[in-house]
Amino acid sequence: MSRGILLYAEVTRTGYIHTVFFELARKACELSEKLDNAPIMAVLFSKPGVINDYKEGFTNSGIDKVFVFEDEGLEQYSTDLYSNLITDLVKEIDPEIILIGATNQGRDLAPRISATLGTGLTADCVELDINEKGMLAATRPTFGGQLMATILCKTRPQMATVRPKVFKPADEINYKNTDFIYKALNLGNIKNRVKLKEFTKVLNDTLNELDSAEIIVAGGKGLKSSEGFKMLEELAKLLGGAVGATRGAVDLGYAPHSIQIGQTGKTVTPKVYIACAISGAVQHTVGITGSEYIFSINNDPNAPIFNVSDMGLVGDVFDIIPKLIEILKEAK
Numbered sequence: 001m002s003r004g005i006l007l008y009a010e011v012t013r014t015g016y017i018h019t020v021f022f023e024l025a026r027k028a029c030e031l032s033e034k035l036d037n038a039p040i041m042a043v044l045f046s047k048p049g050v051i052n053d054y055k056e057g058f059t060n061s062g063i064d065k066v067f068v069f070e071d072e073g074l075e076q077y078s079t080d081l082y083s084n085l086i087t088d089l090v091k092e093i094d095p096e097i098i099l100i101g102a103t104n105q106g107r108d109l110a111p112r113i114s115a116t117l118g119t120g121l122t123a124d125c126v127e128l129d130i131n132e133k134g135m136l137a138a139t140r141p142t143f144g145g146q147l148m149a150t151i152l153c154k155t156r157p158q159m160a161t162v163r164p165k166v167f168k169p170a171d172e173i174n175y176k177n178t179d180f181i182y183k184a185l186n187l188g189n190i191k192n193r194v195k196l197k198e199f200t201k202v203l204n205d206t207l208n209e210l211d212s213a214e215i216i217v218a219g220g221k222g223l224k225s226s227e228g229f230k231m232l233e234e235l236a237k238l239l240g241g242a243v244g245a246t247r248g249a250v251d252l253g254y255a256p257h258s259i260q261i262g263q264t265g266k267t268v269t270p271k272v273y274i275a276c277a278i279s280g281a282v283q284h285t286v287g288i289t290g291s292e293y294i295f296s297i298n299n300d301p302n303a304p305i306f307n308v309s310d311m312g313l314v315g316d317v318f319d320i321i322p323k324l325i326e327i328l329k330e331a332k
């Protein structure tokens with residue numbers, strides 16, 4: 001039997017387990033079946049008590065074992081502390097595969113782990129499978145999104161980070177009698193070279209929220225400047241949503257790359273996606289097709305975005321968005 005699949009259960013800055021963990025859990029169940037029912041394990045770092053709200057989530061997601069590292073000093077993400085603890089754990093339990101969400105935290109942590117362990121890492125995957133030789137086949141876009149490459153790792157453990165929202169979270173209960181193993185730890189023994197002083201907002205506070213937002217207001221080149229995006233930010237705040245952008249807008253410096261949506265950005269699945277002055281290039285729409293409802297505003301009646309929209313308004317964003325803002329303010 002395989003030595004198992006280890007999943008990183010990321011705890012966010014606000015104390016929740018990131019939804020990408022449950023997406024990884026579902027995929028890990030499929031991979032495990034192809035690996036002779038290899039055990040599925042998870043590792044979690046947090047301040048004491050976070051796990052208590054999630055025990056049922058783990059037992060219902062097919063996780064056999066959870067390694068819990070709890071300490072007040074682990075409340076804040078630290079590359080040094082987390083990577084030291086996880087590499088020691090990996091040496092102890094010797095998993096065959098390690099899967100981590102390609103979030104800001106995961107993208108920082110995973111390369112540190114793979115470099116320390118001297119193993120390979122396929123980053124930012126959009127598909128995972130087990131090939132005929134029982135190896136992890138990790139697929140990711142390459143050459144700026146022009147091609148898809150399936151990558152095998154010769155060394156062990158095989159590591160991959162996976163973009164949030166490319167897999168669905170488990171939609172049915174896969175009950176396991178999960179073993180919660182609380183690991184003793186002494187953080188004083190680990191050199192922690194970086195101290196977090198503060199978080200700075202880039203556009204608004206949407207960096208991680210795009211992954212979980214129920215409403216996304218996204219802008220394209222037609223917004224003409226970063227000032228145009230301030231207008232979107234105001235609308236998103238009134239709707240309780242997050243702001244996204246096209247690559248066109250990001251390349252022109254109107255919005256940061258961290259909120260780019262599409263083939264070379266994030267995949268999003270909100271309940272409502274509001275596309276403002278976005279033409280609807282396939283490289284953008286590929287990242288939004290999981291949205292429940294798409295509403296578009298564009299001054300070109302032939303813009304392709306209308307072909308993938310549930311409802312569209314032909315008009316100028318600089319007329320329509322301020323009116324929407326006004327109506328929402330009045331309604332509040």
Ligand SMILES: Cc1cc2nc3c(=O)[nH]c(=O)nc-3n(C[C@H](O)[C@H](O)[C@H](O)COP(=O)(O)OP(=O)(O)OC[C@H]3O[C@@H](n4cnc5c(N)ncnc54)[C@H](O)[C@@H]3O)c2cc1C
Pocket residue numbers: 143144145146219220221222223245246247248249260261262263264265266276277278279280281282283284297298299300303315316317318
């Ligand atoms: C390999 C590769 C990967 C890519 N990856 C991505 C990706 O991840 N994400 C992504 O978004 N793109 C990606 N692209 C780029 C993509 O092909 C498009 O170029 C990009 O999405 C266009 O951005 P846009 O809609 O903002 O701009 P445009 O295509 O220029 O569209 C602007 C739209 O705004 C409308 N408009 C202008 N002014 C107004 C106004 N005042 N009111 C209302 N409407 C107005 C116009 O009618 C037009 O439809 C990629 C391209 C390649 C080749």
